[in-house]
Amino acid sequence: MISTARTHRSFFAYSAALLGLLSLFAVFCFHFPELLTSKEFRAAYTEQFARHLLLAGLVAAFVMGTLAILRDRNKRVALAGVASATLAVLLGGTNVTFDAIGKTPYSLGLDWFVISLFFSALVFVPLERYLGQRRISPLRPGWRTDLTYFFMSHVLVQFILILVTASTSTVAGLAAFPALKDLIQAMPTWLQFLVAVFVADLAQALLHRAYHNTPWLWRFHAVHHSSREMDWLAGSRIHLVEILLTRSAVMLPLLVLGFSASAVNAYVILVGLQAVLAHANLGIRFGWLEYVLVLPRYHHWHHARHADYIDVNYAIHLPLVDMLMGTFKLPPHHAWPSEYGVMKLETVPRGIVRQHLMPFRSRKAYDDHVA
Known part of the structure; x- marks a missing residue:
């Protein structure tokens, strides 16, 4: 018999996990901007904007993860989100400082992945929830595969x-x-x-x-x-x-x-x-x-x-x-x-x-x- 708990995924838990991981990636971008951020995309946003976005992600990850844990819904997933956000804070969070960004012959577009995924999900998840032609969950079958493709195409941009x-x-x-x-x-x-x-x-x-x-x-x-x-x-x-x-x-x-x-x-x-x-x-x-x-x-x-x-x-x-x-x-x-x-x-x-x-x-x- 399939457990009913496995058929009902917590939106808060998975959102916390995603936001916690994105926050951790963002902190890595602050630590290693030459290697992990795209020169072309850096011109599209300011450092202050990136820090504010990181703060919002950290707060949301902690709040959603805590709510999911208190509701006993997908606690392991929620804990992964809270743990990722905690590690991001321990690594410096929004207070990471860096010198002028140097030039490298190549770099990954991890910043492009983080910002693009954050705003795409922020816009389309609610739109599809209330204006969708079909009633499907954002966590529908195959979403992990598609998220991996999203990651690959953005990071390797x-x-x-x-x-x-x-x-x-x-x-x-x-x-x-x-x-x-x-x-x-x-x-x-x-x-x-x-x-x-x-x-x-x-x-x-x-x-x-x-x-x-x-x-x-x-x-x-x-x-x-x-x-x-x-x-x-x-x-x-x-x-x-x-x-x-x-x-x-x-x-x-x-x-x-x-x-x-x-x-x-x-x-x-x-x-x-x-x-x-x-x-x-x-x-x-x-x-x-x-x-x-x-x-x-x-x-x-x-x-x-x-x-x-x-x-x-x-x-x-x-x-x-x-x-x-x-x-x-x-x-x-x-x-x-x-x-x-x-x-x-x-x-x-x-x-x-x-x-x-x-x-x-x-x-x-x-x-x-x-x-």
Whole structure:
């Protein structure tokens, strides 16, 4: 008989554990800023902001952990959160001091992971709780795997950027379209941004369709489609090879055509926001906007475990791209998929390590799979 205690996870306990761990990571960032923080992301926030955020995380971890322990709910998880927060305080907490941050040839984006996860959860967990299309817990099956993917993609952000830049800059340097570049660079930044969104979305949609129709590419992309529930965290489940391929394919035309840095940076921000939004469990009726922007219902049908939707809705920004490609399909009457995941569930194993090894193995089925 399965214990009923195991089927009811305490939101306070797991929140305390997450906040305690994030607080501990933040303290490590203060101790080793050259190695653990991204130079590009440090420009987006102040030291004072980071200290205030750390203080809020510590207080919340102690309060939520204590409440969970007093209520006798997932006490071990809650204690782990309190212990992590306590260790963070013992290591200096918000009082850690450091000299001017030096330069290193590389660094991890641990600060990007901490801040991004904190605010993403702060925004989307309540939104999905009260506006969700499906009633699912933030601690639904597979959340640990998706959180690990979230961690990997954020912490390795600089290495991914280096690899993408190296792979695209060489090719971009060989291409020369002076007349087209002059035309684009003469545009105001806002217009460059709109054109960049269309060009980048068309590039990624073409590659996206190739993922679905080329067997060896599908083995990488199947990892992303293996999520059995759709929420803001599910979009993080992407094989590292796919991250490199997709970001290279998207950045290449933007570099070749000479879009300004401001337009490209604005596009990068849009990608981060819309990628989370498109996967989110939000049952809001957006009406005509669903035919202008890729919103949750549109992208959820792309993830549907439904034979009629395995080759549609490849765009991540503009449904216009799918309309031009002949791959646009959105059912009327606000219908939503009843099930998500790959058609053959046994072909994708559970766990981030086995999922990363899966494309390189000849096995066609796994006993411990995503079903």
